[in-house]
Amino acid sequence: MLKTVTGLKSSRVFLAVVLASILTACATPPADDPDARAEYEAANDPFETANRFVFSANVMVDQLALQPAAVTYRDLFPDALKPPVQNLITNLFQPISFLNALLQGDLERADKAAARFFTAIPTLLLGDTMPDEDPVIEDAGQTLAVWGFSEGPYIMLPLLGPSSMRDTIGLVGDFFMDPVGLTMGSEASIGRSAGNAVVIRSRNIEQVRELQRTSLDYYSAVRSLYRQQREAQILNGEGQPTQPAPTIGLESPGDADTPENRETASGN
Amino acid sequence: MAVRYISAFVLAVALIVVAPAADADSHLDKSQAFIRDLADRAVENLTNKEFTTEEQRLKFQELFREGFAVDGIARFVAGRYWRRASKSEREEYLVLFEDVVVNIWSDRLFSQYNGQQFDILGARDDTPANSQELVAVVESRIQTTPHTSVKVEWRVASLGELTKIVDVKVEGRSLAKTQQDEFTGFASKNGRRFSAIIEELRRRRDG
Numbered sequence: 158m159l160k161t162v163t164g165l166k167s168s169r170v171f172l173a174v175v176l177a178s179i180l181t182a183c184a185t186p187p188a189d190d191p192d193a194r195a196e197y198e199a200a201n202d203p204f205e206t207a208n209r210f211v212f213s214a215n216v217m218v219d220q221l222a223l224q225p226a227a228v229t230y231r232d233l234f235p236d237a238l239k240p241p242v243q244n245l246i247t248n249l250f251q252p253i254s255f256l257n258a259l260l261q262g263d264l265e266r267a268d269k270a271a272a273r274f275f276t277a278i279p280t281l282l283l284g285d286t287m288p289d290e291d292p293v294i295e296d297a298g299q300t301l302a303v304w305g306f307s308e309g310p311y312i313m314l315p316l317l318g319p320s321s322m323r324d325t326i327g328l329v330g331d332f333f334m335d336p337v338g339l340t341m342g343s344e345a346s347i348g349r350s351a352g353n354a355v356v357i358r359s360r361n362i363e364q365v366r367e368l369q370r371t372s373l374d375y376y377s378a379v380r381s382l383y384r385q386q387r388e389a390q391i392l393n394g395e396g397q398p399t400q401p402a403p404t405i406g407l408e409s410p411g412d413a414d415t416p417e418n419r420e421t422a423s424g425n
Numbered sequence: 426m427a428v429r430y431i432s433a434f435v436l437a438v439a440l441i442v443v444a445p446a447a448d449a450d451s452h453l454d455k456s457q458a459f460i461r462d463l464a465d466r467a468v469e470n471l472t473n474k475e476f477t478t479e480e481q482r483l484k485f486q487e488l489f490r491e492g493f494a495v496d497g498i499a500r501f502v503a504g505r506y507w508r509r510a511s512k513s514e515r516e517e518y519l520v521l522f523e524d525v526v527v528n529i530w531s532d533r534l535f536s537q538y539n540g541q542q543f544d545i546l547g548a549r550d551d552t553p554a555n556s557q558e559l560v561a562v563v564e565s566r567i568q569t570t571p572h573t574s575v576k577v578e579w580r581v582a583s584l585g586e587l588t589k590i591v592d593v594k595v596e597g598r599s600l601a602k603t604q605q606d607e608f609t610g611f612a613s614k615n616g617r618r619f620s621a622i623i624e625e626l627r628r629r630r631d632g
Contacts, residue, residue, distance in 0.1 A: 192505060196613055240572050360573060363536040371529040373625055377610025381603045389597025394576070403501035403591040403601050405494040405558055405582045 201310055202380065208313035212376050215318055216369075219358075224365075227358035243356060247292050248277045249349045252336035257295035261303040266293045266393070294390070297334070298327030302391045311380055319383035453548040456561035456581035459588050463492045464543050464565075471538070482535055489531040494582065494589035495523055501591075502526070502604045506612060506619040514619055521626035530600060537575070537595065542568040551580070558582040560591075 202208060234242075251274035258267035270293040301323050302308070309322025320328070332338065338346035358365075372378045470476065470484040499522035500507055510518065546564040553560065563579040580592040592601040608622055615621035 190617075192509070193617055195505070196609060196617065200610070200613070239570075243572065360569065364533070367533050367536040371532065372607055373622070374607050374611040374614065378603055378607040380610070381606035382598050385598040385602060386596070394597060400599075400602070401501075402560075402580055402599075403494060403498045404556075405497045405584050405587060405589050405591065407496050407500050 200380075201308075203310050204312065208311065209376055211313040211315050212379070214315065215313065216375075218316060223354060223358050224362065226355045227362055230355050231359040231362065242352070244277055246349055246353050246356060247294075248274055249337050249345070250294055250353075251277075251292070253331055253334070254293045254295040256334060256336070257297060257300045257331075258293060260297075260300045261295065263295075263303075266295065269293050270295070291394075296324075296327055297330035298324035298387070299391050300330075301327055302387075308384075308387070311384075319379060321384075321387070324387065452559045452583055453550060453561050455583065455588060456563050456579075457545055457548050459492075459581060460563045460565065460579050460590075461545055463488060463590075464545075467538070468543070482532065485535045486528055486531040489534070490523075490527060492590050493527070493530075494591045495527055497582075497589070497591055498601055498604075499523070499526070501601055502608055503619070503622075504605050504609050506608075506622070510619045514623060518619070518623055518626070521623060521630060524630050525626045526604065530604075533600070534593070537569075538567060544568075548581075558584045 251270045255267050255270040255274070258264075258270055273292055298321075306323050308324070312320045312322060312325055314320050314325065314328075317328070332343075332346070335346050337349060368378055369375055467485065467488055470488070471481055473481075476484065496519060499519050502522070503510070503518065507515070544566050546566060548561045548563045551560045551562045552558070559582070561581045561583075563581055565577045565579065566574050567577055568574045576596055578594040579590055580594070582589055582591045592599050594600070611625065612618060612621050
């Protein structure tokens with residue numbers, strides 16, 4: 158009991174320290190330089206100083222706990238048992254995905270999540286095949302996006318990793334309405350999320366190592382990847398609007414990179 | 426007489442409508458064949474037991490330089506800093522990009538692909554309005570393990586006889602966009618100077 162109270166107190170103190178550091182570290186937008194202001198707005202990361210601090214701690218936790226667990230799972234866990242584990246985890250995400258798909262008004266995906274939940278039960282035991290390659294995963298952050306809420310500033314959450322104001326509110330929403338948590342207890346939902354983190358991490362050990370090794374700014378790369386991934390998830394991988402992309406040559410229409418500009422630049 | 430005019434009109438409209446569609450189709454086919462050819466050659470290198478891992482990595486980099494629009498990607502990745510850069514900065518940046526970043530991209534793809542099953546699912550046209558280049562997005566799936574696969578989209582641009590990859594999206598995440606955000610973030614931390622990126626790339630090449 159005493160241990161629990163002490164734990165609660167220390168977690169409150171930790172939360173207060175994090176909040177205080179976020180508030181004091183909130184960057185102010187540059188007023189005089191339009192380019193700098195455009196950059197600040199595009200980054201949409203007013204808590205960057207605090208976020209970078211939390212990110213460093215998260216990277217350390219990843220190196221000490223998550224990555225070793227992921228490597229152990231990948232190399233030592235029997236291959237034959239991996240599909241059933243993956244099936245079980247994916248299946249435990251289906252009830253909350255079903256609810257969120259309903260809230261988004263996407264009956265097709267709600268139906269798919271429900272069907273996946275029930276039809277996957279036999280394969281949980283047999284475990285040799287995946288019921289589908291692209292299961293429905295919907296969370297409250299995606300629901301809020303479908304409802305028209307903008308993502309808000311970028312937030313790096315301790316232990317949980319990259320997020321945004323919208324996705325953080327979504328996390329809280331999911332916590333309170335998750336059927337798995339409500340029926341089986343929060344330990345089950347935490348266990349599911351932890352298991353999922355290990356499984357996902359086990360699939361990209363080399364990629365993360367390579368990104369860490371080669372990035373000029375690992376924090377910015379992760380922020381960019383997170384945002385792109387969320388956008389793809391919100392659109393369910395379909396109908397992504399055409400975004401600015403590289404061209405074959407150096408001339409890029411629409412970016413004011415005209416030969417005249419280049420002459421000006423060369424004159425600098 | 427009127428019928429003849431109407432027929433001629435219908436034929437003209439049909440030609441106008443059909444001709445670009447046929448052009449677009451052949452462009453999509455060409456882009457798919459281009460990716461298929463590169464993938465086949467990558468697999469050939471990666472499964473050749475005579476090569477060491479280091480030799481395979483170097484072969485992969487060669488293939489990368491051949492298949493990717495290195496200058497166009499370099500310019501895109503520099504983002505808004507490109508406009509403000511001087512001519513000499515641009516020239517040095519392009520050389521450094523070719524020396525350093527091409528290897529980074531190549532290694533990132535190399536770390537994801539070890540000759541696993543590679544299926545091309547199809548291609549769709551994504552040519553922007555008012556663009557001289559025809560752009561196709563070639564969709565593929567790489568079977569990373571027997572039970573997991575990764576969706577990879579290759580953005581292929583064609584200009585006349587020239588066909589090059591201008592971006593790769595792995596599960597919806599663009600390599601070019603990520604690199605651009607990374608460079609902007611790095612410059613932002615270092616006094617918003619393009620020269621900071623150049624100095625860092627130079628340090629990496631020489632170090």
